[in-house]
Amino acid sequence: MANLPENAALRRTLALGPALAIIGIFMLIPVIIMASYSFLEAKSFGGVNWVFSGDAYVQLFYERMLDDSLRLSPGYLIIIGRSVALALVAMVCCLLVGFPVAWFIARQPLRQRNMWILLITIPFWTNQLVRTFAWIIILGRNGVIEVPFRWTGLLAPEQTLGLMYSNFAITVGLTYTFIPLMVLPIYASLEKLDFSLVEAGADLYSSRWETFSNIIIPLSKPGIIAGCLLVFIPSLGAFIQPDLLGGGKNLMLGTLVQFQFSTARNWPFGSAIAMILLAFVVVFLMLYARASRGSKSLEVH
Amino acid sequence: MTRIQPAATVTPLHPAAPTAVERSGGEPAVVLENVCKTYGRGASAVEALRGVSFDIRDNEFFTLLGPSGCGKTTLLRALAGFEHVSGGVIRLFGQDIVDVPTHKRPVNTVFQSYSLFPHMTVSENVAYGLRRLRRPADEIRTTVAEMLQLVKMERFADRLPTQLSGGQQQRVALARALAPHPKVLLLDEPLSALDLKLRQAMRQELKQIQAETAITFIFVTHDQDEALSMSDRIAVMSEGQVQQVGTPTEIYEHPANRFVAGFVGDANFIEAEITSPIGAEVTCRTKGGLDLRANGAKARPGQRSVTLFLRPEKVRLAPKGQGTVDGQVETIQYLGNACLMEIGIGEAAPVLVSERMADVDQPRRAVGDRVGVVFDPRALQVLEE
Amino acid sequence: MVVRDNTIPAVAPRLGEKKRRAFGEVPGLRTLAFCFLAFLYLPIGVLVAYSFNDGNIVMVWTGFSTDWYVKVFGNADIRKAALNSVIVAVSATAIATTCATLAALALARGGAFRGKGATLGIITLPLMVPEIVTAVATLVFFSSIGLNLGLGNVIIAHTTFCIPFAFMPIRARLEGMDTTLEQASRDLYASDWETFRLVTLPLLMPGVLAGAMLSFVISMDDFIITLMVAGAGDTTLPVYIYSMIRQGITPEVNAVSSILLLFSIVMVTAYWFTTRQKPGPNAH
Numbered sequence: 007m008a009n010l011p012e013n014a015a016l017r018r019t020l021a022l023g024p025a026l027a028i029i030g031i032f033m034l035i036p037v038i039i040m041a042s043y044s045f046l047e048a049k050s051f052g053g054v055n056w057v058f059s060g061d062a063y064v065q066l067f068y069e070r071m072l073d074d075s076l077r078l079s080p081g082y083l084i085i086i087g088r089s090v091a092l093a094l095v096a097m098v099c100c101l102l103v104g105f106p107v108a109w110f111i112a113r114q115p116l117r118q119r120n121m122w123i124l125l126i127t128i129p130f131w132t133n134q135l136v137r138t139f140a141w142i143i144i145l146g147r148n149g150v151i152e153v154p155f156r157w158t159g160l161l162a163p164e165q166t167l168g169l170m171y172s173n174f175a176i177t178v179g180l181t182y183t184f185i186p187l188m189v190l191p192i193y194a195s196l197e198k199l200d201f202s203l204v205e206a207g208a209d210l211y212s213s214r215w216e217t218f219s220n221i222i223i224p225l226s227k228p229g230i231i232a233g234c235l236l237v238f239i240p241s242l243g244a245f246i247q248p249d250l251l252g253g254g255k256n257l258m259l260g261t262l263v264q265f266q267f268s269t270a271r272n273w274p275f276g277s278a279i280a281m282i283l284l285a286f287v288v289v290f291l292m293l294y295a296r297a298s299r300g301s302k303s304l305e306v307h
Numbered sequence: 308m309t310r311i312q313p314a315a316t317v318t319p320l321h322p323a324a325p326t327a328v329e330r331s332g333g334e335p336a337v338v339l340e341n342v343c344k345t346y347g348r349g350a351s352a353v354e355a356l357r358g359v360s361f362d363i364r365d366n367e368f369f370t371l372l373g374p375s376g377c378g379k380t381t382l383l384r385a386l387a388g389f390e391h392v393s394g395g396v397i398r399l400f401g402q403d404i405v406d407v408p409t410h411k412r413p414v415n416t417v418f419q420s421y422s423l424f425p426h427m428t429v430s431e432n433v434a435y436g437l438r439r440l441r442r443p444a445d446e447i448r449t450t451v452a453e454m455l456q457l458v459k460m461e462r463f464a465d466r467l468p469t470q471l472s473g474g475q476q477q478r479v480a481l482a483r484a485l486a487p488h489p490k491v492l493l494l495d496e497p498l499s500a501l502d503l504k505l506r507q508a509m510r511q512e513l514k515q516i517q518a519e520t521a522i523t524f525i526f527v528t529h530d531q532d533e534a535l536s537m538s539d540r541i542a543v544m545s546e547g548q549v550q551q552v553g554t555p556t557e558i559y560e561h562p563a564n565r566f567v568a569g570f571v572g573d574a575n576f577i578e579a580e581i582t583s584p585i586g587a588e589v590t591c592r593t594k595g596g597l598d599l600r601a602n603g604a605k606a607r608p609g610q611r612s613v614t615l616f617l618r619p620e621k622v623r624l625a626p627k628g629q630g631t632v633d634g635q636v637e638t639i640q641y642l643g644n645a646c647l648m649e650i651g652i653g654e655a656a657p658v659l660v661s662e663r664m665a666d667v668d669q670p671r672r673a674v675g676d677r678v679g680v681v682f683d684p685r686a687l688q689v690l691e692e
Numbered sequence: 693m694v695v696r697d698n699t700i701p702a703v704a705p706r707l708g709e710k711k712r713r714a715f716g717e718v719p720g721l722r723t724l725a726f727c728f729l730a731f732l733y734l735p736i737g738v739l740v741a742y743s744f745n746d747g748n749i750v751m752v753w754t755g756f757s758t759d760w761y762v763k764v765f766g767n768a769d770i771r772k773a774a775l776n777s778v779i780v781a782v783s784a785t786a787i788a789t790t791c792a793t794l795a796a797l798a799l800a801r802g803g804a805f806r807g808k809g810a811t812l813g814i815i816t817l818p819l820m821v822p823e824i825v826t827a828v829a830t831l832v833f834f835s836s837i838g839l840n841l842g843l844g845n846v847i848i849a850h851t852t853f854c855i856p857f858a859f860m861p862i863r864a865r866l867e868g869m870d871t872t873l874e875q876a877s878r879d880l881y882a883s884d885w886e887t888f889r890l891v892t893l894p895l896l897m898p899g900v901l902a903g904a905m906l907s908f909v910i911s912m913d914d915f916i917i918t919l920m921v922a923g924a925g926d927t928t929l930p931v932y933i934y935s936m937i938r939q940g941i942t943p944e945v946n947a948v949s950s951i952l953l954l955f956s957i958v959m960v961t962a963y964w965f966t967t968r969q970k971p972g973p974n975a976h
Binding site: 211 | 388389410416418420423435439483
Binding site for chain 1: 715718721722724725728729731732733734735736738739742752787790791792794795797798799802803805811814815817818820821822823824825826827828829830831832833835836848849851852853855859909910912913915916919920930933934937941945946949952953956957959960961963964
């Protein structure tokens with residue numbers, strides 16, 4: 007339809023205008039401004055001086071001593087490392103639980119399948135903050151898990167299991183919050199999988215494990231990759247879970263960014279960390295685009 | 308029909324031939340004893356197989372024929388191990404395989420939708436079963452090459468299944484299932500997705516491959532032409548039960564009951580009463596009061612009310628007054644090689660008649676023509692109840 | 693031809709007692725699935741249960757009471773925050789859904805044009821950028837241009853990230869729609885505008901409704917972006933709940949959280965039944 011009348015092209019532009027303008031002005035430009043902030047000098051109480059400076063990025067690796075010399079400081083690298091590690095662990099947990107669940111749902115009759123999907127979708131769309139908060143009541147001191155230990159006297163009143171404010175609590179929170187994002191795409195690809203291929207595998211002497219690794223896994227790879235990405239990216243930048251469940255010590259990238267903007271008031275440094283987070287996302291999205299191109303060539307032709 | 312067969316195997320084409328077991332002492336390939344399959348429980352339970360029993364001989368091209376929902380596919384899936392039977396015994400060369408898992412059965416399947424692994428090339432697909440059986444690499448290589456040659460797909464070894472046409476995929480599916488040299492090959496309506504010409508060509512080829520490989524083929528179809536043209540023997544199934552097992556000629560010429568007669572080919576059924584003593588030839592009176600001589604080979608002693616059966620092509624049309632009975636052409640379907648006509652005779656249901664177009668280039672009759680209907684009393688058969 | 697005898701393996705005796713599994717059935721999967729469901733809903737159940745705790749320490753159960761709900765409704769700050777949430781959600785939903793509908797129509801019915809992929813990329817951009825990045829970027833943006841509209845700032849931020857959520861179901865609906873219906877309308881002498889008003893729009897409505905509901909839920913649930921962007925008086929309900937949690941956990945937090953949860957669940961279920969195709973005469 008290259009030769010649409012001119013007014014149709016105009017109409018199209020007008021229709022696309024508002025959405026593009028809003029996202030362009032209030033999303034794209036802010037990210038660009040933030041990127042440039044990361045190369046400016048910090049003002050003492052928030053804001054920036056318009057002077058170019060690489061300090062924000064230097065600060066990630068080095069500590070500036072009193073005599074202005076730089077000393078390698080692992081503090082922020084540890085936070086980056088923790089973010090990546092916890093996001094990976096959460097992703098693996100989601101995969102280990104999510105795949106079998108998705109398989110189970112995909113093998114149910116249609117009516118029950120839809121019911122299951124609804125049941126998994128509902129918590130996902132309910133308030134993340136509130137759902138994470140619920141875990142404080144479960145994991146916390148005197149929480150649901152500790153109660154039986156106290157009743158049986160296994161746990162003295164002054165003792166605690168110490169489940170809260172730990173990397174463990176953060177991982178539970180991340181897994182809990184994002185696991186629907188693992189189940190749904192895997193389910194989508196398993197539902198499309200022709201079950202007679204599994205039968206063909208068994209017919210051709212594959213054991214259960216061989217059928218799983220030679221046929222089911224390769225054919226549901228697009229769903230698995232999408233699920234891993236959908237869990238990993240928000241986990242990496244998570245704020246609520248490390249903030250509520252991790253306590254002050256277990257910072258992740260998300261909480262660090264927020265801290266720099268709200269408490270430390272070092273905007274260039276906060277922007278630099280946000281840029282690093284964004285860089286991670288871009289890299290993973292690019293890897294995903296590549297992987298999904300690869301698997302698409304299997305289907306089309 | 309040129310079939311290369313090992314000397315020990317009996318050609319089971321002659322209806323009177325005793326079974327392979329009796330003759331050669333060889334085991335049948337498959338023995339089914341009272342096989343039952345029920346889906347679901349309670350009120351919603353569906354009986355897919357209700358006590359199926361028959362033997363399939365070694366090196367036989369055996370067809371399970373029946374309408375959809377008759378249980379033929381369930382039976383095939385039970386043989387492959389995709390379904391557990393609810394009762395009965397399935398023996399494969401003497402061994403009960405009911406509890407042998409699919410991947411340990413020396414049986415391979417050609418799936419209706421081919422089910423080629425989309426992420427593997429043609430040769431990887433064909434090699435798949437051999438790899439799982441841990442065959443040596445060079446054996447796999449030669450077998451794959453032979454199989455692809457057998458199905459004439461050598462040139463496509465490195466293609467992905469999605470790059471092949473339906474007919475080509477079908478050949479690969481066949482090669483893949485044959486490569487491990489199964490004891491029995493199961494074919495689940497493999498030709499149904501192909502167009503007519505290709506389907507007809509594949510019939511010949513399948514038959515030839517069966518002869519070359521000397522593997523027992525069990526072929527499931529709802530297409531009577533396929534069954535008649537390829538099979539050594541056919542089991543006609545309906546509603547979870549076997550209606551008749553026999554050679555194509557037995558099935559077509561001497562159907563055991565009304566279902567078989569009606570499902571395989573066109574048929575006229577005439578309700579009548581036997582008015583003579585039971586014998587090779589009996590005299591029957593139709594509801595319309597017509598007295599007819601009929602083939603009474605299958606009539607039971609003392610039986611009076613019977614169904615007579617007559618194939619349309621066994622009827623000849625003669626000028627009015629010169630046939631057994633007179634009638635009027637009511638409809639004509641021109642089929643190219645023949646004309647299928649309905650001839651009205653009095654108040655009875657019209658008789659279906661097929662007239663070949665051997666030496667004419669125009670249909671000989673027109674609607675409204677009055678004709679005489681002629682048939683051999685031996686062709687008018689009393690059906691078993 | 694390599695003919696290798698494929699012998700039948702020795703088989704264990706008939707497994708009489710052992711329950712036979714259907715082909716492809718994996719043991720324990722059903723149990724796992726139900727455990728998973730419990731994992732999803734248990735925290736929600738615990739949260740709601742403790743909201744009926746009589747005592748003022750959440751985790752020490754002293755008795756059943758609905759007092760905390762009374763307290764929530766009596767709390768002027770909560771009412772203010774809830775009102776703010778609704779104002780923001782309604783405004784953002786209205787603007788986002790309108791923009792998203794127009795954009796979806798342009799993309800699905802505007803033919804092919806250069807930059808279509810890029811356009812789609814920009815519209816779905818808010819889905820890809822981590823929330824915390826969006827939050828601080830928006831904060832930086834507003835402060836650098838000195839824009840301070842109070843609740844207006846929050847509405848702008850919410851509208852931005854609601855657009856893709858409204859856009860997706862509308863576009864899905866448009867792509868599932870049979871274009872021959874529109875051709876039929878034109879064939880029957882309807883002008884472009886009449887076709888749009890009488891055929892396209894009515895058929896598109898379920899998609900628009902679904903998009904609106906989705907963006908409403910998303911806006912109501914948003915916390916981190918609002919936290920960074922909102923000024924002191926413009927707190928929304930989630931941000932208020934956050935500050936309550938920070939001050940100490942009382943069943944009042946549970947009560948207000950339960951209300952918010954219930955609201956989301958109702959909205960999502962309604963969304964689900966809106967988007968699901970109505971069972972037609974030949975649906976299975």
